[in-house]
Amino acid sequence: EAGVTQFPSHSVIEKGQTVTLRCDPISGHDNLYWYRRVMGKEIKFLLHFVKESKQDESGMPNNRFLAERTGGTYSTLKVQPAELEDSGVYFCASSQGSGTATYEQYFGPGTRLTVT
Amino acid sequence: GQNIDQPTEMTATEGAIVQINCTYQTSGFNGLFWYQQHAGEAPTFLSYNVLDGLEEKGRFSSFLSRSKGYSYLLLKELQMKDSASYLCAVLNSGNTPLVFGKGTRLSVIA
Numbered sequence: 001e002a003g004v005t006q007f008p009s010h011s012v013i014e015k016g017q018t019v020t021l022r023c024d025p026i027s028g029h030d031n032l033y034w035y036r037r038v039m040g041k042e043i044k045f046l047l048h049f050v051k052e053s054k055q056d057e058s059g060m061p062n063n064r065f066l067a068e069r070t071g072g073t074y075s076t077l078k079v080q081p082a083e084l085e086d087s088g089v090y091f092c093a094s095s096q097g098s099g100t101a102t103y104e105q106y107f108g109p110g111t112r113l114t115v116t
Numbered sequence: 117g118q119n120i121d122q123p124t125e126m127t128a129t130e131g132a133i134v135q136i137n138c139t140y141q142t143s144g145f146n147g148l149f150w151y152q153q154h155a156g157e158a159p160t161f162l163s164y165n166v167l168d169g170l171e172e173k174g175r176f177s178s179f180l181s182r183s184k185g186y187s188y189l190l191l192k193e194l195q196m197k198d199s200a201s202y203l204c205a206v207l208n209s210g211n212t213p214l215v216f217g218k219g220t221r222l223s224v225i226a
Binding site for chain 1 (some may be wrong): 120124146147149151156157158159160161164203207210211212213214215216217218219
């Protein structure tokens with residue numbers, strides 16, 4: 001079974017440009033999460049999808065960030081326009097739906113975003 | 117607020133035992149996870165505790181005390197490949213997002 005995949009693995013862009021990150025969760029996982037780790041800080045939650053619906057977007061820093069999960073499969077996270085403080089590693093995670101015993105979240109390898 | 121504390125760095129010798137502690141104060145509690153993360157890779161699941169006590173899985177064990185807001189990860193017979201960051205994370209409820217500590221970077225030396 002394939003794990004959570006993310007694309008690209010690295011992205012270097014200039015301030016003001018746009019970047020779109022993609023996450024493919026494990027097939028059949030209803031829950032999809034976006035997290036971010038800024039240098040020296042802990043991993044922090046951004047957004048949670050249940051299927052195609054946004055369950056919780058309380059962690060999104062501002063309206064420059066837009067996440068979608070059309071069809072309830074893969075998800076994209078767009079940053080437009082990017083700012084220097086958006087630099088960090090963006091992780092995606094997925095988990096099965098309700099009724100599971102452990103609520104384990106499976107993480108992707110992350111996308112390292114550098115804004116210069 | 118929510119707060120999860122764990123040591124920033126630890127060093128241990130190959131073949132030894134190391135205990136990584138984690139204390140938490142969170143708005144809800146539905147279990148505590150430990151993840152291992154090698155540099156540049158995905159965090160990988162190690163353990164999940166929701167009841168008090170010790171869960172053993174091979175060389176790794178995890179302990180939880182809900183009344184004390186405390187957990188530890190115990191690694192036995194350390195190997196060089198165990199050098200990694202170890203992340204403590206709390207699940208507030210159901211399928212909600214995880215709340216992470218900053219992670220403990222473990223270095224295993226010969």
